[in-house]
Amino acid sequence: MRLVRYTYPTQRILEPSSRFQPSPWAGLESEIDRLFETALGGFTNDTASNRFAVDLYEDKDNTYVRAELPGVSRDDIGVEMVEGYLTITAARKAPPAKEGAEEESFSFSRSISISEDIDTGKVAASYENGVLTVTLPKREETKPRKINVAVK
Amino acid sequence: MALLNTLIPSLARSPANSPTDSQRPADLGRTVKPAYEVKETPEAFGVTVYLPGVAKEGLELTAEEGQIRIVGRRAWKQPQGWTSVYRESSDAAFELVLSHDNAVEIDKIAAEVRDGVLRVSLPKHEAIKPRKITVS
Numbered sequence: 232m233r234l235v236r237y238t239y240p241t242q243r244i245l246e247p248s249s250r251f252q253p254s255p256w257a258g259l260e261s262e263i264d265r266l267f268e269t270a271l272g273g274f275t276n277d278t279a280s281n282r283f284a285v286d287l288y289e290d291k292d293n294t295y296v297r298a299e300l301p302g303v304s305r306d307d308i309g310v311e312m313v314e315g316y317l318t319i320t321a322a323r324k325a326p327p328a329k330e331g332a333e334e335e336s337f338s339f340s341r342s343i344s345i346s347e348d349i350d351t352g353k354v355a356a357s358y359e360n361g362v363l364t365v366t367l368p369k370r371e372e373t374k375p376r377k378i379n380v381a382v383k
Numbered sequence: 384m385a386l387l388n389t390l391i392p393s394l395a396r397s398p399a400n401s402p403t404d405s406q407r408p409a410d411l412g413r414t415v416k417p418a419y420e421v422k423e424t425p426e427a428f429g430v431t432v433y434l435p436g437v438a439k440e441g442l443e444l445t446a447e448e449g450q451i452r453i454v455g456r457r458a459w460k461q462p463q464g465w466t467s468v469y470r471e472s473s474d475a476a477f478e479l480v481l482s483h484d485n486a487v488e489i490d491k492i493a494a495e496v497r498d499g500v501l502r503v504s505l506p507k508h509e510a511i512k513p514r515k516i517t518v519s
Contacts, residue, residue: 284435287469288461295465299435299472301499360458361435363497 254259255256283321283339292348300339301361310356310365317365318342348372408443408454414478417455418498421481425513428487428505434477435499442496443478444503446489453501457472 288295300308300321309320318340325335348370356365419432433440434455441456455477459469486507494503 237506255518283470284471286467289468290464290466301435301518303498332489334470354411358498360438361433363457 242246248255248367282341285319285341285343287343289347292369294345294349294369296343296345296365298363298365299348300358301359303358303361305358308356308358308363310354312345312351312367313356315345315349316342317367319363321363334352349379386387391487407452410452411476411478413475414454414477415473416478417453417477417478425507427507428483429480430501430505431501432477432479432501433499435472437477437496437499437501439496442501446487446492449485450480450482451487451492451503451505452480453477453503455501460501480510485515 439453
């Protein structure tokens with residue numbers, strides 16, 4: 232016995248008393264669905280690729296980068312800002328699967344181009360619930376400023 | 384129409400991402416399936432689910448007849464004044480349903496969440512554990 236990947240039941244399985252005859256294909260349908268999901272699942276598996284989801288936000292003082300890095304120790308996160316590129320590196324360490332086996336380690340890295348002029352000295356980062364938030368303060372001179380012009 | 388549906392079953396099928404289970408929380412809406420791993424030892428199954436942005440409070444674990452449902456709602460909301468420039472993640476909650484043939488001791492399921500990773504241990508039912516039988 233083993234855990235079987237769950238496939239959503241088709242409508243026909245859910246409604247056996249529907250006005251239609253039960254489809255002779257219902258079992259085959261879910262079997263094919265499952266086959267596709269197992270075969271294609273590897274392409275969308277985020278844990279197996281070294282990319283991670285990144286969001287970019289902005290308000291009037293800061294640019295924010297939020298990176299989804301579940302299960303990473305704070306010591307293994309590196310944030311670097313070089314010439315308009317923000318680079319985030321992280322490593323996830325899993326305990327050895329078997330006794331005596333080597334520790335599994337997986338590293339991620341991503342660079343994001345930041346077009347805004349950033350005050351690199353004041354970049355801050357926090358990590359909560361597996362999400363890293365990097366706050367990049369905009370430089371004073373690039374902030375939108377309201378200038379009142381007196382019309383004579 | 385009845386004949387057409389029999390010939391082309393796909394017309395009668397509901398979209399795969401909108402299940403009509405009665406056990407599903409009503410307010411959930413559209414969900415995404417999280418990345419997960421399943422490992423097996425002689426005593427238990429271990430499931431690791433990656434749920435970035437989900438705190439302990441937003442997590443629901445439901446054990447039902449033959450299946451386990453994990454729902455994770457994101458703790459973080461976009462604050463006022465923040466405009467999104469570029470998005471890759473989704474605001475939708477995570478949902479994962481695993482079926483397990485009742486081979487799991489539901490009363491002994493243990494789960495812990497840390498840094499957006501949920502680890503669930505599902506101890507196997509006595510009946511399916513490997514047993515050594517001494518021959519007398």
